[in-house]
Amino acid sequence: MREIVLDTETTGFDPLSGHRLVEIGCVELLNHLPTGEVFHRYVNPERDMPEEAFKVHGLSATFLADKPLFSDIAQSFLDFIADSTLVIHNAEFDMRFLNAELARIGRPTLPMARAIDTVAMARKRFPGAQANLDALCRRFDIDNTHRTQHGALLDSELLAEVYLQLIGGRQPGLELGTLDRQGASRATPVVRIARPARPHAVLEAEAEAHSAFIAKLKNPIWTRDGAD
Template sequence: MRQIVLDTETTGLNPRSGDRIIEIGCVELIDRRLTGNNFHHYINPERDSEEGALAVHGLTTEFLSDKPKFAEIVNEFRDYISGADVIIHNAPFDVGFLDAELKRVDMPNFKEQVGEVIDTLVQAKEMHPGKRNSLDALCDRYGVSNAHRALHGALLDAELLAEVYLAMTRGQNSLSMDLGGQDVDSDGVMLEVVAIADVLLQQASEDELAEHELVMKSLDKEVRGQCLWRAALAN
């Protein structure tokens, strides 16, 4: 199963008034595992950002002036997303801007080129009604470190959203007999209480251990120190 986690930054809030995309960031999941096959481009919008938007993303007109225009990266982008399920936080915003850009280059709408579009904001509101469900709030709720997020950036936000999405949808695969008991977590979600059955343990291969170490190093880098997993092992 191939999924793409996508985010954009824009010059403003409304593509109908001429606001444009200035950054696209995507990360790839295959069978719920990050592959490292990312897509990232800054884009010259051929216009200035609104003051409020500039305060959010910090991408100045000068910085973007020598970047490719959307028409120059659209084929690469289309090939990257083709047929994949796409995960977006507040999907109507990003899809609206992508549709406007695709229309300018006479290409089909975004949803015609991908599989399912999954909106994590809708999911979060269903799972945590009445609570804040911004990306920052979800990072706090699911223990995803966003300490390095001083400004919004499409690739950084896509990476954070991928971690949040995996945490939100992790689920529980029962290898046991249901005893019919229930408990409630801190968000009021009902949890099953189950008895653990016999589980066959298989030792990780050298390749799997090497891949695990790469993930640990990535987590260490994100928190600028030692991640909780390493700290727990040290104790």
Template sequence: MKRSILFDTETTGLDPATGDRVIEIAALELVGDLPTGREYRTLIDPERDVPEEASRVHGFTRADLEGQPKFAEIVDDFLAFVGDDALIAHNARFDFGFLNAELKRIGRKPLDMERMVDTLDMARERFPGMPNSLDALCRRFGVDLSARTTHNALLDCRLLAEVYVELMGGRQHGLGLVAEGEQAPAVVYDGPAERRIVRVCPSAAELAAHAGFVEQLKDPVWNS
């Protein structure tokens, strides 16, 4: 089954070209577009200050990040986790831009933009002219936002995973038989159960009993 990685970053600001840096990366694995439970998350020392306006968004201060690994120290683990699979993010150009700036800074190959899947583009195509922030999409799809007091990258990934399933066609998407030798993702949803249609073929005795019952009715619609 298809594997992909859904990820998010938090940063010191909005533009890597002016010196803003990544301070948090979180990612989770999808197989068949459903979470498997495998997750990656790390804080990063940005080697610079964290402006107050950025701290108000994600909740991290410079003191929180002191002693955390630098990007060069976590890059191999991150790249091993994401592999060569598609990379899904909300407003993905922002996250790709920051990660590629960090990779360029340490002389590493940038992420291929062909791997990018942007859920913001998907949402805009499906809901043109409507608010399509992660918060707006969660409210539209009935995803619980009560824990989202700041922009925590791992929580945002978990919320986006639920939104992504809905953008891909709902919770029935991707459910099916698992090919031989593959393991089904261990995913449990607490939403309402899907309606199941069951067709039953009656026996000859049941058909005869039904015919006898119908004969006792006045002008039965079954004989119309």
């Protein structure tokens, strides 16, 4: 089972108000385990960067000015996600921006049915508790100390760990080891230390008791004709 953990960064909250996507980060999972394959692109939004958005992700209009347009990276993005399920934190937000960008260049949009929303999962599992990514990292003891600002790839990597915990732990299928790019299991070798057999000498009293017991048996099988 292939899934794509996905996150985006944008210039604001609403694509219908002219806000644009500026970064996409994706992490590939096979049978819920990361394969190491990722997709990461910065995108030129063809507009200014509001100060509020810059404070969130630190991506300036100057930094993004020489980055490709969404139309330039759309096909490679679609090829990477293929028909896989998308795992997204607050899926409606990211899907709305992705679909706005796809519609702008005349591409088919992505159905919401493809997305798993980890915010909804967290709120169902922990009613009343905070469901943001930082809070979930703290809950599951996932190190996010290097997350000083939002970043699409970093947040996808953290969300991949959070998602695995939300569905029951790092190895929900009771599979040992990790998976390679083709989905084959790479089992962790178990090192066993051979120990010499311990001697168990029969005491003289035990041998006598055994002989006395055998003598009481009537027609034991080992005394019959043909017995080994």
